Amino acid sequence: MNLIKETAEVLCKNIPYFQGQRHHLTLALAGWLRKRNFTREEVEEIVRLIALRFDDDEIDARIHNVQTTFEQDLSNVAGWSSLVEIIGEETAHELDAKIPRIFLYTAEDEMPLFRILRYDTAQRKTFKTQHFDGKEWKDGLGSARKVLYKLPKVREAIEKGETIFIVEGEKCVHAMEKLGLIATTNPFGAGHWQDTFSEQLQGAQKVVILPDNDSAGLKHAEKVKASLEKHGINARIVELPNLEKGGDIADLITRGGIDREKLLNLVENNKEVPHILIPVLPLAQAVERAKTLGEGQWLIEKVLPERGLGVLAGRPKLGKTELLIKLISDILTGADSFGRKTQSKKVFWLTQEDSVTRLAQGLLRYGVDPTLLETSVYVLDYTQLRTTIKGEDVLYTAKELGVGVCIVEPLVALKELAVLGRSGKLSYEAIYDVLLPLALKAKNHGVFILGVMHSPKGRSVVKDIADVVEAPMGSTSYSAVADSIIGFGLPPNARTNAERRVMAAGRDVNLDAILQWNGSRYVEADTSFELFLITPERRQVLEALAQLGKATPSELSRYLEKNLNTTKWLLLQLKDEGLVVSANGIYELSGEACKILKL
Template identity: 25%
Template sequence: MPDRERIDSIRRDRDAFDAALLALGSRAKGKSASCPWHDDQDPSASILESADGAWRLHCHVCNRSGDVFDLREQGGGAPIADQLRALNDEPRRDRMSAPTPPMVFSTLTEITASLAGIGRIEDRFEYTNPATLVVGLVVYRIQPADGKKTFRQASPCAGGWRLEAPPKPWPLYNRARVLAAGRVVVVEGEKCVHALHSLGIVATTSPCGAGKAEHADWSPLSGKDVILWPDHDDPGAKHMADVQRMLDALPNPPRLSIVDPVTLGLAAKGDAADLILTFGGDRLQASNVVNEFIEDARPLGASGDVERLLEDAIAGRRKVIPWPWPMLTALSRSLLPGTVTVLCGDPGCGKSFFLLEAAAAWHSMGESVALLEMEEDRAYHLRRVLAQQAHKGALFDEAWTAGHPAEVRELFARHRSFLDEFGRKIFDCPKAMTMAEVATWVENRAAAGARLIIVDPLTAAITGEKSWSDDHNFMLRAKDAAKKFGASVLLAIHPKKGNKGRTLGLDDIAGGAAYQRLAQSILWLESHSVPKSVMIDGRHVEVNRSIAILKARNGPGHGARIGFSFEGHALRFAERGIIERSRVTSADSVRKHHGHSPWDDEDKFDPKARAGGDE
């Protein structure tokens, strides 16, 4: 009988288990792996440690399981009984040494013959060292009769070859051409390397597929122009992100760019080889199109980020969405893609009217808008929208509405279509939402393509005991969603309790430092119970609202204040002009300036004046 102690030692050897799994071409990550016994599109097997310490693979789909000996047999090795018999036949001194390595084959021909039992060998790829011309790794692409393609690796060893990958780091494929080329395309899989080579394009890949980039030696690409070409799926994108990290870490990192697989018009999982196949035998057309995609690859790295911003601005993809009020747009430039704007103001100052008017204007411009109304339901806010669209504030008055049924119905009929369209952009809250839930809503709206995302008011969301942490996490998620999808997020926030009418400063915003630090723009809407008569172009104008631009990271208006009139008969805002004031130059100018009364006698409005903010 075979030596039980020796068998158990091998079954508990994680390195031996991993080597057998890798030889089967299984994609392993953490405690999950793709099943080698069936066509496993997504990893459905678990790597488990038994009570006796043995490592096993169990598939939750086909319900098969096995240890290292089962995996070796599945990979073309000897039947389990023969493996155990061989262990028993070893000299005693060898049994106490390291676990028995996989079977040694004298030649690659023998390996090829052993793999024939798995399926038809469609390709054999040799990784040759260009300095020694010695083959250090052979990859077999096998198509079983009743399953998905699978791969096996063979490497040289003393006495011949083994069905396992060589020691790490693994070599890149096609190294001779890579070393001689100035520009190289990195793809996923040897098939894609050969497809690009047929067009005269030098390419390479790391062995063993996606998720193994860290195990390869990427130094042959140092200092070159490298184009990353991911497969059209999430694993392909993640793999190329790993490749980018490995290349960026080289002592002489290459200049990187990346092909966007979405632009290729391929189905899910499509790759470079699939694209070339679409041209049939027309190599000239294939070459022209593929080279055009390579030339248009998006630059990566620090300069690539800047170039992308510039090119997006030139092409009109990166632009400021205008507020309905020109001076506010010019001074704040707040609604660039990837930004968060905070609108603060006391309850009752008109923030909701302000945001509804703006959102309706953006919708009419053809921009995609999403509003989360945290207080009152959608019908309540749509009634406000109707009053604004009809320029009839009385529509929000129950007594007037009851006394003018014919006019009310005529105005409703006139604007009904707009209410139906715009109403689809308004989301209300049947139940209270936490900050995390609001963040998820923002992320979902951004992913759905909303260009302008409004939360009114964010301070109605539920926070936990560590509210500062909730605020910080929310802002990080909102900024990330805005940047990822090119959206602008607008947050209505109240001042701190007890500060009503006292100050206008960043420290007075409810919610702590997260908003003042992480928002690109902060606007403060202030209501003036007694309208102020000011001079604009030599004439007196009354204003009852003002907006102070407390922060304008992307605009010139930091510190400026704009006068508005809130017109009660229409529930709309009219922009009047810019307050002209002398520049304050002290180190704490922003705090001092925002703490003083904004309505000193010397304040004047000038629609043509430049904003005189503090730097």
């Protein structure tokens, strides 16, 4: 089936071609298809086929609508917004994915050579190439001559001495046209520049290359520049400011980040320096960019940053999910957490280990308003899930939902890590290569991902920060990438099994706290953690001195009903640790001990 018949078939199945709205519908369709670069003749034939399918007896009037549309200035014709009003947004988006945008490549005399059909779905972009054999379009490039996009306009601009902009992709060419500037691109994307394209630009006095903001785009720009200079054409690479990773000039124009005047000023004032393939910034600029990416902003102050990647690690069956419920409750309600300020955000909770009922009941136990479960907490719909989920799909979904926090439980459920695990390739380097791009994308999307890791190689007792760093799967690659890593386990010398130590480390992250289980939820202990590091026997001595004020070893021995030599030995240990001081054989608490005991 050729493109005209295929497009008409899709439209017939999806549009409400009812009496009373056919006039407005054909105007909207004609404008929309024209803006997708269908020709007048193609649109006329598509509209004629639709009219025939629905036994429309006013075919001439529908064709007249198409002719009127193509006679107007493109900026004045109906299009996407009109189509949405008539057929609804959901149906319009379905059509957007099924009907391609057409990018026509012609010779200097505007004779069609080949065209690229681009289909945009929610998952990815796909492309199809067709060549013109003089009579009709056929699939594939065939023997068509490869040329630059918009070549006739480019040659005309060269004759006038105008600046030619080289961008990456047809979408960017059209964005530049909206600024009234002449731009071109080579077919088939980055890395496909040929010397014949440079030959097509012979005579150009000024060529400016605007690369995409990624390594492939920068390498492509360097290749284009080298080819042009080999053909005696002066060219400069001008990198665009304030572009997100992977962004391009079209993105910048769409969000209003640059206009014609700003772009021309940038080109005029740009002093090109030898290009460095590793992206660098002056430190002062890097600081400013870090601020725009949320550096220094917190979900929970000095515990969980606003953006990036975090890991919660601990041995199985110690209560990590309960800790998550507490943390998320604090974030949903904006309540202080561990005495730190908290920023309220929506949450996307991806768990393959806990029931949604348990999560809901847990959040309610911690005082979350039931309405927030409807408006601010999202979970996976497993009835619709067919495979593991990619990290970038998680970020895309979070952005669409307006979510600030994504819980991934367990982190290895992400497709990228699951694939490594199944192939036995969970090495430091492989994990790092997966998680670093994910962390950077999370920052660019304004999202924080908190992944949960079970630590078969970690310890149940969290003694110090080293246990936190080494906890996730025994690999420091997780902690090397993570902006925050939280260790969870039993405190040393715990007095009861209801106590848990929470310790966090990372970039400007610092937390060391005790939680106590009160039978229904974790509560933050008033007791400072340093006290938990002290053995029960020495703790008894400190508490006795707190009661007595000052005492000799003999007095303490009688008070504690302990052997005198044992008491002396305990006092010497406490003195070495700076927790007691003595003068003339009389002992008392040091200032540090008073602080620990909150005296």
